[in-house]
Structures are given as structure tokens and as C-alpha cells.
Amino acid sequence: MVELRTVKGTKDYSPLEQRVLNDLTSKIIKIFKLHGAVNIDTPTFELRDLLVNKYGEESKLIFDLEDQGGDICSLRYDLTVSFSRYLAMNKIQKIKRYQLGKVFRRDNPSFAKGRLREFTQCDFDIAGSYLPMVADAETLCILHECLKEMNLGKFKIKFNHRGILNGIISCARNTFFKFNTVCSSLDKLDKFSFDFIKEELKTKGLNEEQIEFLHKFVYLKGNEDFIDQLKSKEIYEHPEGKKGIEDLSLLFNFLNSFGILESFEIDLSLARGLDYYTGIIFEAVFDNYKEIGSVAGGGRYDNLVSSILSEKSSVNVPCVGFSFGITRILPILLKINQSKNISNLKVYLSSSGSLLLQERMVVLKKLWDQKIPSETFYNKRFNFNNALEYVQKNEIPFLMVLGEKEIKNNEYKLLYGNKKENKFTGNLEEVINFIKEN
Amino acid sequence: MVELRTVKGTKDYSPLEQRVLNDLTSKIIKIFKLHGAVNIDTPTFELRDLLVNKYGEESKLIFDLEDQGGDICSLRYDLTVSFSRYLAMNKIQKIKRYQLGKVFRRDNPSFAKGRLREFTQCDFDIAGSYLPMVADAETLCILHECLKEMNLGKFKIKFNHRGILNGIISCARNTFFKFNTVCSSLDKLDKFSFDFIKEELKTKGLNEEQIEFLHKFVYLKGNEDFIDQLKSKEIYEHPEGKKGIEDLSLLFNFLNSFGILESFEIDLSLARGLDYYTGIIFEAVFDNYKEIGSVAGGGRYDNLVSSILSEKSSVNVPCVGFSFGITRILPILLKINQSKNISNLKVYLSSSGSLLLQERMVVLKKLWDQKIPSETFYNKRFNFNNALEYVQKNEIPFLMVLGEKEIKNNEYKLLYGNKKENKFTGNLEEVINFIKEN
Numbered sequence: 001m002v003e004l005r006t007v008k009g010t011k012d013y014s015p016l017e018q019r020v021l022n023d024l025t026s027k028i029i030k031i032f033k034l035h036g037a038v039n040i041d042t043p044t045f046e047l048r049d050l051l052v053n054k055y056g057e058e059s060k061l062i063f064d065l066e067d068q069g070g071d072i073c074s075l076r077y078d079l080t081v082s083f084s085r086y087l088a089m090n091k092i093q094k095i096k097r098y099q100l101g102k103v104f105r106r107d108n109p110s111f112a113k114g115r116l117r118e119f120t121q122c123d124f125d126i127a128g129s130y131l132p133m134v135a136d137a138e139t140l141c142i143l144h145e146c147l148k149e150m151n152l153g154k155f156k157i158k159f160n161h162r163g164i165l166n167g168i169i170s171c172a173r174n175t176f177f178k179f180n181t182v183c184s185s186l187d188k189l190d191k192f193s194f195d196f197i198k199e200e201l202k203t204k205g206l207n208e209e210q211i212e213f214l215h216k217f218v219y220l221k222g223n224e225d226f227i228d229q230l231k232s233k234e235i236y237e238h239p240e241g242k243k244g245i246e247d248l249s250l251l252f253n254f255l256n257s258f259g260i261l262e263s264f265e266i267d268l269s270l271a272r273g274l275d276y277y278t279g280i281i282f283e284a285v286f287d288n289y290k291e292i293g294s295v296a297g298g299g300r301y302d303n304l305v306s307s308i309l310s311e312k313s314s315v316n317v318p319c320v321g322f323s324f325g326i327t328r329i330l331p332i333l334l335k336i337n338q339s340k341n342i343s344n345l346k347v348y349l350s351s352s353g354s355l356l357l358q359e360r361m362v363v364l365k366k367l368w369d370q371k372i373p374s375e376t377f378y379n380k381r382f383n384f385n386n387a388l389e390y391v392q393k394n395e396i397p398f399l400m401v402l403g404e405k406e407i408k409n410n411e412y413k414l415l416y417g418n419k420k421e422n423k424f425t426g427n428l429e430e431v432i433n434f435i436k437e438n
Numbered sequence: 439m440v441e442l443r444t445v446k447g448t449k450d451y452s453p454l455e456q457r458v459l460n461d462l463t464s465k466i467i468k469i470f471k472l473h474g475a476v477n478i479d480t481p482t483f484e485l486r487d488l489l490v491n492k493y494g495e496e497s498k499l500i501f502d503l504e505d506q507g508g509d510i511c512s513l514r515y516d517l518t519v520s521f522s523r524y525l526a527m528n529k530i531q532k533i534k535r536y537q538l539g540k541v542f543r544r545d546n547p548s549f550a551k552g553r554l555r556e557f558t559q560c561d562f563d564i565a566g567s568y569l570p571m572v573a574d575a576e577t578l579c580i581l582h583e584c585l586k587e588m589n590l591g592k593f594k595i596k597f598n599h600r601g602i603l604n605g606i607i608s609c610a611r612n613t614f615f616k617f618n619t620v621c622s623s624l625d626k627l628d629k630f631s632f633d634f635i636k637e638e639l640k641t642k643g644l645n646e647e648q649i650e651f652l653h654k655f656v657y658l659k660g661n662e663d664f665i666d667q668l669k670s671k672e673i674y675e676h677p678e679g680k681k682g683i684e685d686l687s688l689l690f691n692f693l694n695s696f697g698i699l700e701s702f703e704i705d706l707s708l709a710r711g712l713d714y715y716t717g718i719i720f721e722a723v724f725d726n727y728k729e730i731g732s733v734a735g736g737g738r739y740d741n742l743v744s745s746i747l748s749e750k751s752s753v754n755v756p757c758v759g760f761s762f763g764i765t766r767i768l769p770i771l772l773k774i775n776q777s778k779n780i781s782n783l784k785v786y787l788s789s790s791g792s793l794l795l796q797e798r799m800v801v802l803k804k805l806w807d808q809k810i811p812s813e814t815f816y817n818k819r820f821n822f823n824n825a826l827e828y829v830q831k832n833e834i835p836f837l838m839v840l841g842e843k844e845i846k847n848n849e850y851k852l853l854y855g856n857k858k859e860n861k862f863t864g865n866l867e868e869v870i871n872f873i874k875e876n
Contacts, residue, residue, distance in 0.1 A: 002485065002746060003487065004526055004527045005485070005527065006480070006484070006527075007481060007483055007484065007509045008508055010482075010483070011481070012479065013478060015476035015477060015478055015533075015535065018477040018478055018479055019476070021479075033781060033811060034806050034811050034812070035812075036781045036783045036811060036812070037781060038457070038780050038781045039453060039457065039460060040450065040456055041450065041451035041455075041456055042444070042450050043449070044448075044513075044540055044542075044556060045448070046444070047440065047441060047443070047445060063503060063504075063506070064503070064504040064506060065501060065502070065503055065513075066504045066505075067504075068501070068502060071445045071446050073445050075482075085440075085442070086450050088442055089443065089444075090450075090452075095453075096781075102482055104482075106506060118481050131818060138816075254796065254799060257796040257797075257800050257803070258799055258800075259803060260803075308440060310439060343471060343475060343476045344471060345474045357569065357572065358691065358692065358695040361575070361692060361695035361696055362696075362697075365579070365695070365696045365697060368579075372472075373472050373473070373474060374473075375473070375474040378568035378569055378573060378576075379568060379569065
């Protein structure tokens with residue numbers, strides 16, 4: 001006996017869920033295209049060697065394929081590393097691309113929090129050397145447009161800069177090699193209290209004083225004015241800290257040109273778990289749905305492509321981009337979208353009196369050829385009331401009823417608006433035109 | 439050093455390839471929806487137990503995941519078994535669904551023949567108990583509409599019936615338990631000569647006489663009239679053979695009602711490798727592209743859902759459907775589709791004189807908000823001739839040029855039709871309207 005279930009941490013998506021997800025992705029992709037992005041696709045699994053040393057402490061969550069002879073492979077953990085491999089392999093220096101695909105993480109799954117072992121990411125990235133912070137600003141502008149298009153109310157895009165974090169951690173007299181592991185702890189600040197993080201940082205070798213220094217910074221937040229505050233602090237003396245602060249200052253100018261400043265906020269507690277970020281990092285949260293956490297996140301990763309090419313490569317392809325966690329938003333969208341006509345059918349074709357199976361097939365084919373979504377019944381018996389109930393329940397706008405007399409006289413009956421009273425009668429061409437116009 | 443390549447048998451898809459594939463799938467999905475199909479999605483991997491004993495001799499080609507503790511999983515081999523598991527699990531008796539997804543087979547890959555280890559399938563299936571052959575006829579009608587929509591010239595949908603094959607193999611005095619393995623050999627007839635198949639059948643224990651009997655049948659082909667011929671043969675005495683012949687006879691009636699008879703042909707050599715088929719089986723081939731083999735194939739599988747439920751289950755959900763081998767058609771589509779403006783950009787925004795970076799951002803944002811796909815340059819320097827060359831090379835219809843004077847006077851210049859001569863000048867609103875109308 002086979003167990004009737006999906007693998008732990010994975011789930012099926014029902015027609016309603018897929019309808020909602022497809023509507024969302026098509027909205028997002030439309031915006032990516034508005035900005036001239038092209039689409040690429042990469043395989044679901046990669047050579048295992050490509051994925052090691054890319055995800056810091058999260059590397060243990062990678063799904064491995066069995067060695068069945070041949071290449072040693074793992075399922076991709078995100079789309080970013082595969083994208084960088086694609087750039088390196090094809091010597092691409094400049095591209096604006098989007099990609100939609102499943103990614104896999106052997107995490108502790110929680111359906112309620114939208115954390116699954118298989119989930120869909122929708123990624124947008126800009127690769128190439130440009131004037132400072134311009135690609136970053138357009139990336140954030142695109143994210144802003146996507147969030148707005150989703151119609152889920154007010155949202156906030158929180159951001160930070162790895163240079164600033166570096167400055168803070170360095171000023172805490174930490175040694176540089178601990179940077180990633182400290183970031184990885186700080187990344188948990190949205191889930192845990194600082195006391196919890198404190199204990200973790202202690203086990204990583206930080207002393208009380210260093211932790212206190214971090215504590216002073218990580219809860220600071222602000223908008224444009226905050227830049228000036230940061231300039232007066234110790235971290236502005238640190239070269240990376242200074243660069244980070246100046247990058248954010250420039251970014252604010254550009255966001256202002258785009259007219260989208262009000263949705264952005266600097267948040268020094270934002271760290272992002274992944275190792276490969278080098279510049280700005282950001283996450284988006286809807287005000288009314290804070291419980292699901294961030295719906296999208298990303299940042300700048302300037303060294304990933306060159307690190308894949310070779311440690312000594314002189315080629316450098318700086319990148320910036322983000323991932324939409326499509327599946328995480330699903331529970332929210334399901335609450336507000338309860339379409340009954342999931343397949344968007346327009347006409348239900350029934351018969352009166354006889355079965356008229358082949359006659360209905362002839363009419364159906366004409367409707368299909370006119371691109372009118374239509375359906376009929378394929379069972380032996382079906383009465384008019386069942387048909388009416390069916391179209392009402394499924395919110396199908398037109399009910400067409402075929403009888404022997406109607407076929408003979410080339411006169412077809414149409415009921416619409418889910419009521420028996422609204423009727424239209426005409427030959428097939430007239431009926432089709434009526435459907436198209438209504 | 440990481441090897442810079444994709445895993446054996448997999449490939450990346452470039453922006454042009456993705457453009458062509460996305461256009462194709464959106465055409466196909468539009469047709470599925472026209473018929474009232476809903477979309478579902480299932481995980482990329484399943485419990486390994488679900489996949490065993492479903493694919494006959496092909497089972498050895500399944501990709502297994504490493505046992506990292508927890509569930510023992512394999513990558514899905516097709517979408518059909520996952521769909522059946524979905525029906526069984528959710529007790530669904532009736533659905534018309536489509537699904538798009540990657541499937542995985544550890545086959546000997548050949549890029550030229552479009553045979554990869556990871557490829558995309560686009561599946562349509564009807565589940566449920568209906569009047570005989572009606573769902574089969576609509577399924578074939580949908581396949582017909584998809585093939586027609588692809589605009590690749592004439593095509594043929596070859597079909598056969600497992601009952602007829604059963605009749606032939608039984609009449610060859612074969613024992614029933616060899617049915618699947620004989621089918622699996624016959625399935626190779628489109629790739630190998632009968633002499634080759636003959637040797638394989640010998641190793642499977644068939645004698646010269648039995649093989650000769652099969653040989654007599656497998657090259658028979660025909661359309662409606664062929665049914666009458668079949669009725670006069672020995673296999674019509676066999677109960678399953680008779681049922682098969684009568685099913686096909688009924689099917690021809692329905693295809694006639696749909697007005698699509700001319701594209702169909704009975705082909706007794708068609709066997710399909712997979713074990714789960716129980717009724718009609720079919721494959722589609724384009725006349726001008728026979729070298730790539732079938733682009734879609736499917737059939738009826740009435741017992742798959744009940745076999746997943748339990749061997750003794752009384753619930754039965756008969757199904758019929760097909761898979762489009764999207765990736766296999768790609769080489770053909772690439773030959774005829776060489777779009778230069780892959781991202782479908784409409785406007786390229788340049789500047790004259792100064793850089794005017796933030797000024798361009800302000801204008802761009804207005805274009806984006808008006809849903810006009812637009813792009814600008816983000817480098818330090820760019821001259822007018824470069825811009826003109828860029829829009830010509832990429833077939834971008836509009837070139838908008840921003841200068842300090844223009845901004846001051848609220849007068850914007852537009853060049854279009856890839857020529858310097860075609861010009862339009864107006865304030866930003868007028869320019870946007872002109873773009874929208876042209």
C-alpha cells in the first residue's frame with residue numbers, strides 16, 4: 001500500500017490556489033516586462049559543487065540527489081546562484097532578467113507560516129556595471145510597483161546595507177571573519193527577541209561588550225533624515241560603513257525621482273541570512289499582514305559571478321535583485337479571492353428533451369472556434385433544473401439550451417445573468433455575437 | 439574550481455528560447471481554458487513507493503533523492519501519476535485539469551532529438567465516468583486545436599487502442615502476462631526496424647510464428663473504412679479486441695461531429711511504452727517535422743487511480759489525457775521565430791547634451807505607470823548615434839530623446855519607425871498618447 005500523501009514539507013495546489021497564484025505571477029511578470037526584463041530558465045538541479053559555500057549556515061538544508069552514477073547533483077536552493085552560473089558560463093556582462101521556479105530547502109516546514117520545503121520563487125535581477133545605485137533604485141522601484149499592484153494595502157520596504165552592518169560589526173571590535181555568522185544571527189531578529197540572539201552570539205564567541213554595541217544599533221530605524229544621524233556616528237569612520245551610508249543617501253535621491261520615497265525605511269536590524277550579499281539588502285512587508293513576515297527580499301551581490309568563474313578571475317559582473325516568495329502570499333490572497341468560476345467558463349450548453357449528444361458537440365465546437373470558453377455535460381441524463389443550478393453555483397454567465405425544435409429551426413435559446421427571466425433567442429451566429437458582446 | 443556547466447542531460451533556456459516557449463505554452467493553456475479546464479500543481483518529488491511499478495521497463499530511469507533522513511523520495515517521472523495520486527488523495531471523481539511542470543528521466547540524453555533528462559510537460563486530462571468515448575473525443579479535439587494553433591503546417595494524430603493490441607497479442611497465442619513487455623518493444627517501432635524489434639521479442643520468449651503474426655498487423659494503418667476491415671479479422675472475436683474496435687468506431691463518429699476527422703489515422707504499430715494505458719492511445723506528428731517524432735501523446739488510463747487507492751478499492755476514476763512535450767518542439771519554433779525585441783520594449787529613453795539621469799528617471803516612471811514598456815541607459819556616457827543604433831538593432835519602435843531645453847519647455851521629442859525622419863513632438867501627455875495609439 002502506498003501512503004496517500006505528498007512528501008513532508010510539500011503540498012499540492014488546488015484549482016482555486018493555482019488560479020490565485022497564476023493571477024499573481026502574471027501581474028508580477030507584466031511589471032518585469034514593463035521594465036524590459038527578459039526571461040531565462042535553468043535546471044531544477046545543479047552540480048553539487050556549485051552550491052557548496054554559497055549559503056553559509058543554511059547549506060545543511062540543501063536537498064541532495066542520490067549518486068546513481070554520473071554527475072553528483074543537488075536540488076537548487078535558490079534561483080540566484082543558478083543565475084550567476086548562467087552569467088559566468090555564457091560570459092554575459094549585462095542583462096535584466098526574470099525567472100520563475102521551484103526551489104528546495106530541507107527546513108523545518110510550517111504551512112501556517114508559509115514555510116515549505118518546496119516553494120516557488122519569482123526573481124528579478126539586473127546584472128551589469130552601471131552608475132552607482134541606479135540599478136538598485138530601479139530594482140526597488142519594480143518591487144514597489146509589484147507590491148502596489150497586489151492591492152493588499154500599505155506596505156513597507158525595509159532596507160539596510162552590508163557595508164553599514166560591516167561597519168557596525170567591525171566597530172564592535174569583532175574580527176572580520178565572523179561577519180557572516182554574526183549576520184546570520186542578526187537575521188533572526190524578526191523571529192526572536194534580542195535576548196535569544198544574545199545567547200547565540202555568545203556561543204559564537206562575542207563578549208558582553210561587543211553584543212551590547214550591536215544592541216545599540218540594530219533597533220535603529222529611519223528614513224532620509226536618518227542618513228545624517230548615521231554620518232555623525234562612529235561607523236562613518238569605517239570605510240565600508242561610510243560607503244554604505246553614502247550609497248543609501250544616493251538611493252534616497254533616486255527613489256525621490258521615482259516618487260516612491262514614502263514606502264521605504266532604513267532598518268539596521270535587517271541582515272539577510274545569505275552570504276553572497278555585498279551592498280544594499282531589503283525586505284518587503286505588508287502592514288496588514290505582518291504575521292507572515294516578508295513577502296519579498298533581495299539585495300546587491302557583486303562578487304557571486306566572479307567567485308563562480310574562479311577565485312582569481314578579473315571579470316566581475318555586479319548584480320542586484322530580489323525574490324518574490326509567491327507561495328508565502330497565498331494564504332492572504334485566498335482570504336480575499338474566492339472566485340467560484342475558477343475556470344472562467346462563459347457558456348454552459350444543455351439540452352432539453354433528448355440527449356442530443358452529437359448535436360451539442362457540433363455547437364460546442366463552433367463556440368470553441370470563436371474562443372468562447374464553453375462546456376457541456378457528458379452523462380446520460382441531465383435535466384434543465386440541474387443545469388440552472390450548475391450555472392448558478394459556478395457563476396457561469398450563459399446557459400444555452402438545445403432542443404430538437406431549436407436545431408430544426410436554427411433558433412437557439414440563451415439564458416443569462418443567472419436568471420430564468422433573461423432570455424435571448426436567435427440563430428447560432430446571433431447568439432454567438434450576443435455572448436461576445438455581453 | 440567549479441565546473442562551469444549544467445548537469446548532464448539538462449540545459450539552460452536563453453531569453454529567446456524562453457520567449458518562444460512562453461508564447462507556446464500560453465497559446466496551449468488558452469485552449470485548455472476554453473474547454474473549462476482548471477489548473478493544479480503537485481510537488482516536484484513524490485514518495486518513491488508511489489512511482490514504483492508504474493512505468494514498466496522505464497522504471498530504472500527514475501531519479502532518486504538521497505536519503506537524508508525522513509521520507510524516501512524520487513523526482514517525478516511524469517505528471518500523470520502525481521495527478522492520479524492527487525485525485526485519490528482528495529477523493530475527486532470528476533475534473534478537467536491542466537498542469538505544466540518539469541519531469542525527470544535518467545535517459546540517454548540527445549539534445550538534437552529533443553530528449554533531455556529534465557524537460558517540461560504540459561498535460562491535459564479529463565477524469566470521470568462519462569458516456570463511452572466522449573471525453574476521449576474532446577481530449578483529441580483539444581489536442582487538434584493546440585496543434586492547429588501552433589501554425590506548423592499539416593499534422594497527423596495517429597491512434598490505436600490497448601484493447602486491439604491486446605487482441606492482436608492474444609491471438610498471437612502469447613500469454614497475457616507478457617502484454618506490457620511486448621507493448622514496450624512495439625513502442626520502439628518508430629525508432630527501429632522490425633528486424634531489430636524481432637530480436638528483442640525473441641529474447642522476451644516469443645517464437646518465430648508469434649512474431650510473424652504481430653508483424654502482419656503492426657504496419658496496418660487507416661481511417662474510418664479501416665474499422666470495417668478490422669471487424670472482419672480474427673481479433674474482433676477476442677472480447678478486448680472487439681471492445682477496442684467498437685470504441686474507435688464510436689470515436690470516429692464524434693470526431694466527425696467536431697469536424698476534425700481528416701487529421702486522424704489508426705496506426706496499429708502505435709503502442710506507447712507506459713504500463714498504465716487501458717483504452718485509446720495516441721501521438722501527434724507534424725508532417726514537416728517528422729524527424730523530431732511525436733510532439734504530444736497520451737491515452738486512456740482507467741485503473742491508475744484505483745490502483746493507487748488500494749488493490750481492492752471499489753472506487754474507480756477513469757481518465758483520459760495527453761502530454762505536450764513542450765521542449766521537444768523548441769528547435770522547430772526557434773527556426774521560424776527570431777524576434778529581436780525579445781522583451782517587447784516599446785520606448786528607449788535617451789538624452790542629448792547632459793546625462794540628465796534623475797530627469798530621465800522621472801519620465802521613465804511616468805511611462806511605466808502608463809504600462810508602456812520602457813528602458814533607458816544607466817552608464818555615464820551615451821551619444822545619440824549609439825541610441826539610434828540600439829533601437830534599430832533591437833527593433834524598439836520608439837526612441838525618446840530628452841534635453842535640458844525640452845524639459846524646460848515641457849516639449850518631448852519622439853523618433854519612431856526606426857528612422858530619424860519620423861518625428862513627433864509634444865508635451866509629455868501628448869507623447870504618451872501618441873505612443874499608446876501607435
